Amino acid sequence: MTKITVNLITGRTIQQGVSMEAGKEKEDYMKSCGIIELDAVDIAKLGIWKNSNVRVTSDFGSVVVKAIEATQGPHPGLAWIPMGPWANMVIDTNTYSTGMPTFKGTPVTVEPAEKEIVLSSIDLVLNACKE
């Protein structure tokens, strides 16, 4: 199966902010943050349909999110997951003695995962705690 490697960054989006304030347990929050924005070129390389689920894996963890085409692009080779528990499953945990984990610049692989589902924020965190 095709797998691509991209550089992952995270951060705020307005949808992330609005849906978070409307309730992190709600579906809208998952729809706003349980996504990965990929450049059109990278989606083509991966050979998937837009809006299908993918598995994102780094040295630090793995998570299933929905792949959408970058809304603020082009930026080939760069991927974006809005800040939230989905991004935090895979970001670089090293703080290098600053207290700050490395939320931007984590190499990740992305592969199709059409049969897997994107979990809600609460289920994602609770399920992972059991593992």
Add this chain to the structure above:
Amino acid sequence: MTQLVTDIICPFCGTLCDDIEVEVSDDGKKIIKVTNACAIGAEKFLHAQSPDRIVRPRMKQEDGSWKEVTYDEAAKYTAKILCDAKKPLMYGWSSTSCEAQATGHMIAELVGGVVDNTATVCHGPSLIAVHDVGIPSCTLGEVKNRADRVIFWGCNPAHAHPRHMSRYSIFSRGYFTTKGSKSRKIIVVDPRPTDTASVADYHIQIQQGRDYELIDALRVALQEGPLPETVAGVPKEKIYDIARLLKSGRFVTIFFGMGVTHSLGKNHNIDIAIALTSDLNKYTKAAIIPMRGHYNVTGSGQVLGWQFGFPFCVDLSRGFARYNPGESSANDLLMRGEVDANFVIGSDPGSHFPFKSVKVINELPSVCIDPHMTPTVAVSKCHVPVALVGIEVGGSCYRMDNVPIESRKVVDPPAGMLTDGEFLELVLTEVQRIKGVAA
């Protein structure tokens, strides 16, 4: 008849907009309409009214279900886990008032806790940089009235601080900037062509994580020194052009965000951004301002600063204040398993910390004080819902430029609900009783 409450402070982001208008029902209990706020700010006010809001404290049972308890019981549990612990982590503080923070810090002193705020995942590196090299800064009012060269470095206010651009930094008309955006040149440095970049005069699509190099190159370019063909993916001609553009301005302001603090280099990226600002002051007037996230994260740093001398990750476990980011900071403590109880207020580490830290919280005795259901609540043993500061109770807050602003109460909280301050007072009294100290 509805009433219109004007000049309300928005308690979401560090812009702390102070012109929100809220239409409330006759009896002052229900918010009907919010105007002037951005989409995020408006949602914050409206969600306070959500019919499924949790209004009583609750404890998690063995089987994972929740059991309602009284505020007194919740305060006793909180006091007990804090007093029993050798080194409790007391994290958050950025979405509550300075008054509540001060009460919380009294508890932290008594129990020997570590107090850290959301700067630890936001502008902590900026605070470290300020300690290292100082900071030439100004207020947002000065930006509005004077700034004719504005740089947004690694920040995207169109998404994170939606009204910042219209109130202060791009479109607003000030005393010396009477033509609004036409009076200013806007530069956005970001690895993505963001929505903020689309309204800028120049977008510099920097290679991610190469901020230090590009800022260094700009410092060289200010002096017309030699540069390689490209730096951080940016052609040298563009770097020289930007340097000349900045020098030709009357007032330069650099706003910077997580693109700089979250990338490798961290505090060093900010050291050099501050050095660039100092350099610019040889040619013109220049200032630099961090784009702070939570509406009162700046206030948390201020209150910690007055009380203990440090703005975040203050370790009181030895009976005096120690500060050592990387050692006394929340994520390092959690991931190394160095804390034995977790207390959260006014933030959501369950969503915003690396999962490795969240998993540790799940295993500790823990309490989460939060008006809403969040992943932090899900991994905590006790959940204490409280009234929302800035909506259901007033209190002092600090804007991102360190200007203190008094937030206002708009509506009553649901009946019987305590505020952060009131709940913390209950915990403090109980801690004093356990420790045998006079109130």
